[in-house]
Amino acid sequence: xxxxxxxxxxxxxxxxxxxxxxxxxxxxxxxxxxxxxxxxxxxxxxxxxxxxxxxxxxxxxxxxxxxxxxxxxxxxxxxxxxxxxxxxxxxxxxxxxxxxxxxxxxxxxxxxxxxxxxxxxxxxxxxxxxxxxxxxxxxxxxxxxxxxxxxxxxxxxxxxxxxxxxxxxxxxxxxxxxxxxxxxxxxxxxxxxxxxxxxxxxxxxxxxxxxxxxxxxxxxxxxxxxxxxxxxxxxxxxxxxxxxxxxxx
Amino acid sequence: xxxxxxxxxxxxxxxxxxxxxxxxxxxxxxxxxxxxxxxxxxxxxxxxxxxxxxxxxxxxxxxxxxxxxxxxxxxxxxxxxxxxxxxxxxxxxxxxxxxxxxxxxxxxxxxxxxxxxxxxxxxxxxxxxxxxxxxxxxxxxxxxxxxxxxxxxxxxxxxxxxxxxxxxxxxxxxxxxxxxxxxxxxxxxxxxxxxxxxxxxxxxxxxxxxxxxxxxxxxxxxxxxxxxxxxxxxxxxxxxxxxxxxxxx
Numbered sequence: 210x211x212x213x214x215x216x217x218x219x220x221x222x223x224x225x226x227x228x229x230x231x232x233x234x235x236x237x238x239x240x241x242x243x244x245x246x247x248x249x250x251x252x253x254x255x256x257x258x259x260x261x262x263x264x265x266x267x268x269x270x271x272x273x274x275x276x277x278x279x280x281x282x283x284x285x286x287x288x289x290x291x292x293x294x295x296x297x298x299x300x301x302x303x304x305x306x307x308x309x310x311x312x313x314x315x316x317x318x319x320x321x322x323x324x325x326x327x328x329x330x331x332x333x334x335x336x337x338x339x340x341x342x343x344x345x346x347x348x349x350x351x352x353x354x355x356x357x358x359x360x361x362x363x364x365x366x367x368x369x370x371x372x373x374x375x376x377x378x379x380x381x382x383x384x385x386x387x388x389x390x391x392x393x394x395x396x397x398x399x400x401x402x403x404x405x406x407x408x409x410x411x412x413x414x415x416x417x418x419x420x421x422x423x424x425x426x427x428x429x430x431x432x433x434x435x436x437x438x439x440x441x442x443x444x445x446x447x448x449x450x451x452x453x454x455x456x457x458x
Numbered sequence: 459x460x461x462x463x464x465x466x467x468x469x470x471x472x473x474x475x476x477x478x479x480x481x482x483x484x485x486x487x488x489x490x491x492x493x494x495x496x497x498x499x500x501x502x503x504x505x506x507x508x509x510x511x512x513x514x515x516x517x518x519x520x521x522x523x524x525x526x527x528x529x530x531x532x533x534x535x536x537x538x539x540x541x542x543x544x545x546x547x548x549x550x551x552x553x554x555x556x557x558x559x560x561x562x563x564x565x566x567x568x569x570x571x572x573x574x575x576x577x578x579x580x581x582x583x584x585x586x587x588x589x590x591x592x593x594x595x596x597x598x599x600x601x602x603x604x605x606x607x608x609x610x611x612x613x614x615x616x617x618x619x620x621x622x623x624x625x626x627x628x629x630x631x632x633x634x635x636x637x638x639x640x641x642x643x644x645x646x647x648x649x650x651x652x653x654x655x656x657x658x659x660x661x662x663x664x665x666x667x668x669x670x671x672x673x674x675x676x677x678x679x680x681x682x683x684x685x686x687x688x689x690x691x692x693x694x695x696x697x698x699x700x701x702x703x704x705x706x707x
Binding site for chain 2: 219223227228229230231232233235236271272275276295296297298299300302303304306307308310311315322323324325326327330331333334335337338339340341342343344345346347348352353354358359361362364365366368369370371446447449451452453454455456457458
C-alpha cells in the first residue's frame with residue numbers, strides 16, 4: 210500500500226475577525242485533518258474547526274508546535290499550522306521551513322504557504338490610511354533579535370522619514386524598549402507627529418487611539434498593540450490618520 | 459422622503475487570485491451597487507461582479523476614479539472603490555479620504571476601509587518566508603515621491619540590515635532607478651545576498667525567481683514585479699528564501 214502523502218499548510222488567519230480571513234484559509238480549515246497553533250489563535254479560528262484534531266500550546270512554544278505539525282504531516286495527514294495575521298510576518302512559516310530542512314523532510318510531504326492579512330494592515334485600515342507611502346516594520350521584542358540591532362533599525366527608519374510600524378512594543382517584563390524607541394523617534398521627528406495605537410484589532414476589546422509621539426506612552430500599550438508612527442506627510446483629518454502621497458487634486 | 463445614505467468601501471482585493479481575497483471583500487462585491495477601479499483590477503474582480511454598475515479607467519487616473527466613486531456614494535449608492543493588494547498600501551484609500559475631506563463630505567456617506575492581503579505578502583509566501591524579521595517597504599516610482607527621498611530611504615534601509623521590499627521597480631520610461639538601487643544595496647550587503655523576484659503574483663503569467671543582488675538585473679523586472687532583498691540572515695533552502703529569526707531548534 211502506498212502511504213498517502215501529507216501536506217503542511219502554513220496559514221495566516223488574519224487579525225482575528227473572520228471577515229478578514231481569506232477564502233483560501235477558510236478552505237484549508239475545511240480540508241485539513243489537524244489544526245496546530247498557539248491556543249489563543251486556535252480559539253479565534255474555532256468557528257471553522259469541526260471534526261479536525263486540535264493541537265494547541267502556549268506562548269514561546271513555537272518550536273514544539275512546528276515539530277508537532279511536521280510530525281503529523283509526515284504521517285500523511287493534512288495539517289494546518291496557523292499564525293495570526295500573516296504566517297510569514299513574525300509568524301511560523303520561516304521556523305517550520307527551517308525545521309523541515311534540518312530534519313531532511315522536504316520530500317516527505319507537500320508544503321503550502323497561505324498568505325493572510327498582516328495585523329498592521331488591519332490596524333492601518335481602522336486608523337485611516339497611514340501606510341500610503343514607504344514604511345518600515347520593526348518588532349521591539351529582543352527575545353530573538355539583540356536590542357542593539359533593533360535600536361539601529363529604529364534610528365535608520367526614523368531618519369529616513371518612512372512611516373514606522375511597531376510590533377510587540379511592550380510586554381510585562383519588557384517595559385523600557387518603547388520608551389527608548391520614543392526618544393529615538395524624537396531625535397528625528399516632530400513631537401506632534403501623529404501616532405496610531407491599535408489594540409486587539411479584529412478581536413474582542415478592540416481599541417483604536419490617535420495620539421502623537423509626545424503623548425503616546427499615556428495610553429495602554431502591550432503585546433496586542435500595534436503602533437504606527439507617521440512621517441512628515443502624515444496628518445489627521447476627521448479622526449483619520451492619513452499619510453499623503455503627493456497626488457494633486 | 460429621507461434620502462438613503464450611501465457608503466464608500468475602500469477595498470483591497472488582494473494580489474488577484476480569488477482565493478487570496480478576504481471574506482469581507484467578497485461580501486462587499488455582493489452588496490454594492492457600483493464598482494469603481496483601474497480597469498485591470500476590475501477585470502480581476504469580474505467573477506464577483508453581477509448586476510453592479512462598473513466604472514473603470516486607465517492608469518494614472520486615480521484622482522478621477524476617486525471623484526467618480528465619491529460622487530456615486532454622495533448620491534446614496536453603495537460604492538466599492540477597489541485597489542489591488544491592500545487599499546492602504548500605495549492604493550486608493552488615502553487619496554479618497556483626502557478628497558472627501560477637501561469636498562467636506564464626511565457626513566454625506568459612510569466610509570469603510572476593507573484591508574486586503576498586500577501583494578508583497580503573497581509574493582513572500584510564494585518565495586518562502588523572507589519577511590520573518592524586520593523589513594522596509596519602498597516604492598521606486600518617483601511620480602509622487604522625489605527620487606532623492608527614495609534614494610535616502612534605500613541607503614537607510616540597506617544599512618539597517620532590514621529585509622527590503624521594492625514596489626514599482628521599473629517602468630517603460632523609468633529604467634535606471636533599479637540600477638541605482640542595486641548599487642546602493644551593494645554598498646552595504648554581500649553581492650550573493652538572496653533576492654526574490656515575483657512577477658504577476660496570483661495572476662496569469664505568475665513567475666517566481668530566486669537570484670542574488672549581483673544577478674537580479676538579468677531577469678525581467680517591470681511594474682508588476684515585486685522584489686524582496688534579503689538581509690544578513692536570509693538564506694535559500696531547497697529553493698525557498700528564508701530569513702532566520704533566531705529560534706534555537
